[in-house]
Amino acid sequence: MLVRNSFTHDSRVEKEAATLVGAGYAVTVVAEAAPGVSLNEDRDGYIVRRVERPLSKVPGLRLLAYLKRFEAALLESAPDILHAHDSDAVQPVARAARKLDVPFVYDAHELWLGKRNRGRSSLYFGLYLGYYGAIELRYLHRATARLAATGMVGRHLERMYGLGEVHALRNYPAISGLPNRRDLRSLPGAGGIPADAPIVLHLGGVMVGRGVEYLIAAMRDVPGAHLVLLGSGDADLVERALGGDRALGERVHFLPPVPAYEVVDYATSATIGVAPGPPSCLSYRYSLPNKLFESMAAGLPVIGNAALPELRAVVEHSGAGLTVDTTQPAEIAGGLRFLLDHPDDAAAMGRAGREAIEERYNWSVSAKVLLEVYQRMGPEQLGSSG
Numbered sequence: 001m002l003v004r005n006s007f008t009h010d011s012r013v014e015k016e017a018a019t020l021v022g023a024g025y026a027v028t029v030v031a032e033a034a035p036g037v038s039l040n041e042d043r044d045g046y047i048v049r050r051v052e053r054p055l056s057k058v059p060g061l062r063l064l065a066y067l068k069r070f071e072a073a074l075l076e077s078a079p080d081i082l083h084a085h086d087s088d089a090v091q092p093v094a095r096a097a098r099k100l101d102v103p104f105v106y107d108a109h110e111l112w113l114g115k116r117n118r119g120r121s122s123l124y125f126g127l128y129l130g131y132y133g134a135i136e137l138r139y140l141h142r143a144t145a146r147l148a149a150t151g152m153v154g155r156h157l158e159r160m161y162g163l164g165e166v167h168a169l170r171n172y173p174a175i176s177g178l179p180n181r182r183d184l185r186s187l188p189g190a191g192g193i194p195a196d197a198p199i200v201l202h203l204g205g206v207m208v209g210r211g212v213e214y215l216i217a218a219m220r221d222v223p224g225a226h227l228v229l230l231g232s233g234d235a236d237l238v239e240r241a242l243g244g245d246r247a248l249g250e251r252v253h254f255l256p257p258v259p260a261y262e263v264v265d266y267a268t269s270a271t272i273g274v275a276p277g278p279p280s281c282l283s284y285r286y287s288l289p290n291k292l293f294e295s296m297a298a299g300l301p302v303i304g305n306a307a308l309p310e311l312r313a314v315v316e317h318s319g320a321g322l323t324v325d326t327t328q329p330a331e332i333a334g335g336l337r338f339l340l341d342h343p344d345d346a347a348a349m350g351r352a353g354r355e356a357i358e359e360r361y362n363w364s365v366s367a368k369v370l371l372e373v374y375q376r377m378g379p380e381q382l383g384s385s386g
Contacts, residue, residue: 001016002029002030002082003086003089004089005032006032006034007048008037011263012149013085014044016169021044022045023374028046032051033052033053051066051073070092074093081374082103082105083105084106090136104142105143106147107146108146108154108166110149110286111153113133115281144377147167148166150168150170150286152309154166169373170361170365171288172293172361173293179265179267179299183266184269185269187266188256193226197224199226200225200226201230201273203267203290206233206235206254208234208237209284211327213240217329218333219252220333222340226251226252227253230257232256235254238254264298267297267300268298268299270295272303272340273296275292275303285307285309287311288308293357296354296356297353299350301320301339301350303323319353320352321349
C-alpha cells in the first residue's frame with residue numbers, strides 16, 4: 001500500500017491493513033517520513049516503511065524525485081498486489097504495477113478534484129487541479145479494482161471517467177465489545193472542565209471549511225456546556241472564532257489527537273457528538289465523516305449537517321440524533337439545547353446510534369467488501385490463510 005501521509009493517525013488505512021493481515025496477506029504500508037517518526041515500523045502484523053523527502057529546492061523537481069522514491073520503495077517490496085490510497089498515490093502505484101505486471105487497487109478516501117482550496121493562490125490551485133485531473137484520467141481506468149469512501153464519491157468517479165463499478169468501502173468504526181470508558185478531562189489541556197459540565201465533542205481535524213467556527217459561535221448560546229475539539233489542525237482558526245471572548249474561551253478546549261483505537265473510548269465521557277462540516281466543496285458534500293460513526297459507537301446522540309445526503313440518511317434511518325443547518329450557529333445551539341434539556345430523548349438517540357453501529361455501521365461490514373474485492377482479482381493472489 002502507498003499512502004501520502006506519515007501514517008500516524010489514518011484509521012482507514014490501519015483497518016484495511018489489519019483486515020488483509022487477518023486474511024493471510026503479508027502487508028507493507030509505504031508512507032511519508034516525518035520528524036520524530038521511525039522510518040521502519042512493525043505494527044499489528046504488517047510493516048510500515050516511510051520514505052524521506054528529496055532535498056531539491058525546486059518544487060516540481062522535488063515532487064518528481066519523491067514520486068520516484070515511492071515507486072522504488074514499492075518495487076523493492078515485490079508485491080503481488082498494489083494499493084493506492086487516494087489520487088496523490090496512484091501514479092507511482094500504477095507505474096510500479098505495470099513494471100511488476102501485478103494488479104492494483106485505487107482507493108478514494110475523498111473526491112480529490114472536489115476539495116477546497118486551502119489558502120493557495122488561484123494559479124497554484126488551478127495547476128493542482130490540472131495536474132491531478134490528468135493523473136486520474138491517465139491512471140484510474142488502469143486499476144484492477146476501485147474503492148471509494150462513500151457511494152456518492154464512487155458514482156461521481158464512474159460518471160466522470162466512464163469507469164466500471166467503484167465499490168463503496170465506508171470507514172465504519174471497528175468494534176469489539178463495549179468501549180472502555182476514558183475521561184476526556186484526564187487529557188492535557190482539559191483540566192478546566194468541571195466534573196458535572198456537559199461536553200460537546202468534535203472529533204478530527206480542525207480547519208477552514210469544516211464548520212468549526214459556526215460550532216464555536218453556537219456555544220455562546222449553550223451556557224454551562226464545554227466544547228472539546230479532539231484532534232490536530234488550525235489553532236489560529238479557533239482563536240479567530242473565539243474573537244477574544246475570554247469567557248467563551250474557557251469553555252472551548254482544543255486537545256491533541258489520541259490514538260485511533262482510543263477515540264471511541266474517550267468519546268464515551270462526552271454528552272453530545274457533533275459533525276458540523278458543511279458542504280463547502282463537492283468532496284465534503286459527498287462525505288460521510290468518521291466523527292459521526294465514532295460518536296455513535298460511543299453511544300452519544302449526534303448533531304450533523306442536514307446538507308450532507310449520506311450523513312443525513314444515516315442519522316435519520318438510525319434515529320441517532322438530529323440534523324440541522326450547521327452553517328447557522330442558532331440552529332446548532334438549538335439542537336444542543338434540545339438534547340441537553342431532554343436527557344431521556346438524548347439517551348434514547350445514543351442507544352439507537354450504538355445499536356445501529358453494532359448491527360450495520362461497523363468495520364466488519366466494510367471488511368467483507370474489501371476482501372471480496374481482493375478475491376475477485378484472482379484466487380492465486382489470496383493470502384496463505386485467506
